[in-house]
Amino acid sequence: MKGKPVIPPVYMTATYKFDNSDDLIDVVQNHSGYIYSRWDNPSVVEVEHAVAHLEGYDHALGFSSGMAAISTAVLAHVQTGDRIVTTREIYGGTFELMNTVLPGFGVDVTYVNCWKTDEILAEIDKGLTLLYLESPTNPLLRVVDVPTLASAAHAKGALVLLDATFASPINQHPVQWGVDVVIHSGTKYLGGHHDVTAGFVCCNKPCSDRIWNRRKIFGGVMDPMTAFLTLRGLQTLELRMHKHNQNAMAVARFLAAHPKVTAVHYPGLPAHPDHKIASARMTGFGGMLSFEVASDFDGTKQVMDRLKTIKLATSLGGVTSLANQPLTNTHAALSPEAREKAGVSENLVRLSVGVEAVQTLIDDLNQALDVI
Ligand code: PLP
Numbered sequence: 001m002k003g004k005p006v007i008p009p010v011y012m013t014a015t016y017k018f019d020n021s022d023d024l025i026d027v028v029q030n031h032s033g034y035i036y037s038r039w040d041n042p043s044v045v046e047v048e049h050a051v052a053h054l055e056g057y058d059h060a061l062g063f064s065s066g067m068a069a070i071s072t073a074v075l076a077h078v079q080t081g082d083r084i085v086t087t088r089e090i091y092g093g094t095f096e097l098m099n100t101v102l103p104g105f106g107v108d109v110t111y112v113n114c115w116k117t118d119e120i121l122a123e124i125d126k127g128l129t130l131l132y133l134e135s136p137t138n139p140l141l142r143v144v145d146v147p148t149l150a151s152a153a154h155a156k157g158a159l160v161l162l163d164a165t166f167a168s169p170i171n172q173h174p175v176q177w178g179v180d181v182v183i184h185s186g187t188k189y190l191g192g193h194h195d196v197t198a199g200f201v202c203c204n205k206p207c208s209d210r211i212w213n214r215r216k217i218f219g220g221v222m223d224p225m226t227a228f229l230t231l232r233g234l235q236t237l238e239l240r241m242h243k244h245n246q247n248a249m250a251v252a253r254f255l256a257a258h259p260k261v262t263a264v265h266y267p268g269l270p271a272h273p274d275h276k277i278a279s280a281r282m283t284g285f286g287g288m289l290s291f292e293v294a295s296d297f298d299g300t301k302q303v304m305d306r307l308k309t310i311k312l313a314t315s316l317g318g319v320t321s322l323a324n325q326p327l328t329n330t331h332a333a334l335s336p337e338a339r340e341k342a343g344v345s346e347n348l349v350r351l352s353v354g355v356e357a358v359q360t361l362i363d364d365l366n367q368a369l370d371v372i
Contacts, residue, residue: 010228011042039216043224047231051190051200054234055182056175059208061201061215062227066165066185067093068220069199071101073181074132076214077159077207080106082129085153087114087144088342089137091163091185092330098132113341114144115273124152134163136278139290139326139350140265140343141166143274143281147177154178159207165189165317170241171284181207186226188317189287192233192240196226240319240355244287247361248353254362255291260369262347263292288316290326290350297346299372300325304349306368309360316352321361323351 016034018024027033034040044062052060063069074097078084086098088111098109110128112120114137124131131153135144150160161181162174168189174182184190186198199222201211215221222230245268252266264271267278268285278285293300304312310321314329324330331344353361 008043008046008228008231010224012224013037013041037224038219038221041221041224041227043227043231044222047222047227047234048200050231050234051169051184051186052202054169054237055202056173057182057202058204059202061208061211062186062222062230063199063201063215064220064222064226065197066091066163066183066187066199067097068218069183069185069201070094070163071097072214072218072220073161073183073201073211074102074130075218076211077161078102078105078107078129083108083110083127084130084132085110085112085120085123085128085158086132087112087120087134087137089114089140089142090132090134091138091165092333094132094134094163096333114142117145117148120149121152124149124156124158127156128153128158131158131160132163133161134165135172136166136267136274136286136288138166138288138330139348141267141272141274141286141288141290143267143278145277146174146179146281150178166286166288167282167284168237168241168286168317170238171245171286172282175202177281180204181211185317186222186230187315189241189244190233190237190317191230192237192318193229194315194318194320194322196229196233198222198226198230241284241287243355244353245284247355247358248287248289249285250358251351251353251361251365252289255289255365258366258369260294260372261291262294265290287353288351289353290348292345293347293349293369293372295347295372297325297327300347300349302371303368306371307364308367309356309364310351310368316350318352319355321352321354321356323349326350 048060165185182202256264266289313322
């Protein structure tokens with residue numbers, strides 16, 4: 001038949017058939033084709049190529065979630081006696097991995113505030129196996145000096161991992177900073193529509209071989225339908241990110257001028273402590289921001305409950321704007337002291353600015369803030 005599908009098919013297959021045993025043996029021994037979808041699947045490989053290309057690495061690997069990507073990438077590179085240097089401001093699930101799982105395997109983890117570059121450098125100087133970073137951070141949008149830290153870690157023979165979920169591959173280019181493994185929760189901007197749970201790592205050999213092997217063993221591989229939906233999301237990634245960047249900047253400026261808002265955390269605002277570094281290192285400031293309501297926990301809760309267009313929900317990075325109170329969501333498990341250290345106050349609201357008409361979002365925030 002003439003004509004081929006513009007859109008690739010979804011290969012909903014768990015296994016693959018062979019014409020003869022020699023072909024099967026060749027695939028098992030030389031990884032020269034498909035044998036079983038926990039190893040590889042054509043739909044997953046298709047989206048992996050697209051993500052690798054976006055981030056500028058030779059390889060990307062698809063996972064069943066961002067946490068599957070993070071835990072597999074970290075566990076692929078540490079063993080008993082190793083040391084990880086990381087920051088306090090990492091994602092809650094990653095913190096649990098670092099704080100509860102890894103010490104049980106005899107891996108030492110040291111935490112430093114992400115903006116204290118000199119203190120992180122001092123810890124790197126003591127020797128380490130992995131430097132694990134996240135930038136920009138949740139929920140205060142701190143921007144880490146990744147290139148400086150990465151070159152210091154490399155000088156000590158360590159590997160550098162960066163969770164770049166908040167930026168997406170459009171707003172920053174970690175490959176230029178020498179990052180060894182870039183990680184994304186594909187659930188966020190890459191999927192972009194709040195309908196997939198997905199994760200990716202991007203890296204070159206030999207990291208990719210090692211992580212591929214551990215993915216095969218741990219089994220947290222991406223499924224073909226998720227790969228298909230994520231590939232569809234990627235087709236509009238650049239378009240969406242430009243709109244996210246524009247909308248978030250407009251919303252941040254609106255909130256900064258609002259009498260019932262006491263602080264706005266957005267790296268695009270000159271008042272943000274990392275505005276200078278973000279301007280130098282990033283090509284867009286992103287769609288995430290947080291702000292503090294001129295009220296207590298209950299007053300802030302009332303503002304949340306009055307939002308209409310903006311949905312009260314966890315997660316981020318999709319076309320629909322989402323808001324939540326970090327105190328009751330992402331940082332609920334933290335002790336009051338740990339929350340204070342993380343800068344999570346009772347009146348803090350995290351906002352994932354979507355791609356709706358921006359005036360609709362501003363009007364929604366305005367009427368919600370009217371409640372206090
Ligand atoms: N990294 C960051 C920065 C996140 O915000 C999240 C989830 O919110 C994750 C990783 C984990 O991703 P997933 O929920 O897809 O496992």
